[in-house]
Amino acid sequence: MATSKAFAPAKVNLTLHVTGQREDGYHLLESLVMFADVGDRIALSLSDTPSLSVTGPMGQGVPTGPENLVIRAADLMGVAAEITLEKHLPAAAGIGGGSSDAAAVLAALRDLTGKPVPDQGLSLGADVPVCLAGKAAMMRGIGEDVTPVEDLPELHCVLVNPGVAVPTGAVFKGLARKNNPAMDPLPAQPGFGALIGWLKLQRNDLEKPAIAAQPVIGEVLEAIAATQGCALARMSGSGATCFGLYASAAEAKAAAGELQRDGWWVAAARLS
Numbered sequence: 001m002a003t004s005k006a007f008a009p010a011k012v013n014l015t016l017h018v019t020g021q022r023e024d025g026y027h028l029l030e031s032l033v034m035f036a037d038v039g040d041r042i043a044l045s046l047s048d049t050p051s052l053s054v055t056g057p058m059g060q061g062v063p064t065g066p067e068n069l070v071i072r073a074a075d076l077m078g079v080a081a082e083i084t085l086e087k088h089l090p091a092a093a094g095i096g097g098g099s100s101d102a103a104a105v106l107a108a109l110r111d112l113t114g115k116p117v118p119d120q121g122l123s124l125g126a127d128v129p130v131c132l133a134g135k136a137a138m139m140r141g142i143g144e145d146v147t148p149v150e151d152l153p154e155l156h157c158v159l160v161n162p163g164v165a166v167p168t169g170a171v172f173k174g175l176a177r178k179n180n181p182a183m184d185p186l187p188a189q190p191g192f193g194a195l196i197g198w199l200k201l202q203r204n205d206l207e208k209p210a211i212a213a214q215p216v217i218g219e220v221l222e223a224i225a226a227t228q229g230c231a232l233a234r235m236s237g238s239g240a241t242c243f244g245l246y247a248s249a250a251e252a253k254a255a256a257g258e259l260q261r262d263g264w265w266v267a268a269a270r271l272s
């Protein structure tokens with residue numbers, strides 16, 4: 001029986017500009033996305049009797065029925081599979097856990113069966129195409145326009161989620177304005193200092209409405225910014241996960257130690 005194992009990394013939106021809104025209500029975005037070396041793990045095998053088992057430290061509350069994005073991904077490919085999903089990422093957290101799981105299943109089933117992935121998986125979620133690309137990229141449109149970005153410096157980060165789920169649609173609805181300024185052009189082959197300098201001039205436009213919905217996100221950002229060596233603290237996606245950037249793995253690891261609180265999920269990671 002054909003089997004496959006896959007890693008579904010956390011997606012981090014280093015920037016997220018909301019620059020407009022389509023007639024169907026979806027928002028136009030510009031985002032620099034990178035992927036962390038922390039994530040979910042998936043094992044799957046082709047089978048006549050499809051099934052899903054959700055395990056892992058963050059598995060609680062993740063749907064086990066047909067609404068789970070890994071099942072929807074198998075359905076989209078028209079393939080029956082037995083899937084085990086080991087959750088390490090918090091759900092509904094702005095780091096694309098479900099989207100990354102879906103993308104990993106799409107890629108695994110494409111490789112096992114030779115079938116193409118319909119429409120980059122966009123029908124499963126706006127974040128699925130960038131997760132399918134799986135490497136640093138500029139994401140535009142509602143997420144369907146993905147351009148890989150080469151030559152970014154090594155980045156180390158801490159990811160912090162305060163244990164509150166923030167529904168993506170509700171945060172978009174809370175935006176004061178939909179047509180915010182576009183991102184500045186990314187400098188060519190930036191070193192760490194140049195990339196941080198550029199990032200500081202960009203934004204996550206969803207930060208403000210997310211903090212209004214869940215004020216603890218503001219506390220997380222302050223706590224990250226106060227850690228030794230933190231070059232930038234920002235929210236990812238629609239939250240509530242926030243990240244801090246550091247020049248070294250040692251600083252990111254020390255920050256993760258400092259940021260431990262009851263109910264907070266904290267991970268040090270490398271971004272690429």
Ligand SMILES: C[C@@](CO)(OP(=O)(O)O)[C@H](O)COP(=O)(O)OP(=O)(O)OC[C@H]1O[C@@H](n2ccc(N)nc2=O)[C@H](O)[C@@H]1O
Binds near residue numbers: 016027
């Ligand atoms: C905001 C982002 C940024 O990367 O990340 P997350 O916070 O989800 O991680 C994504 O665009 C989210 O992608 P994804 O989570 O796949 O979104 P979807 O399931 O397609 O959409 C959930 C809801 O968010 C709103 N939505 C989503 C994407 C978009 N470009 N405009 C929107 O207005 C819509 O109300 C939609 O019903």
Ligand SMILES: Nc1ncnc2c1ncn2[C@@H]1O[C@H](COP(=O)(O)OP(=O)(O)O)[C@@H](O)[C@H]1O
Binds near residue numbers: 068101
């Ligand atoms: N495999 C999955 N992992 C996590 N959540 C999932 C999954 N499949 C479906 N969901 C549902 O999708 C919603 C969004 O989850 P997720 O993709 O992790 O968040 P976000 O889009 O904020 O990064 C959750 O509320 C959860 O109920």
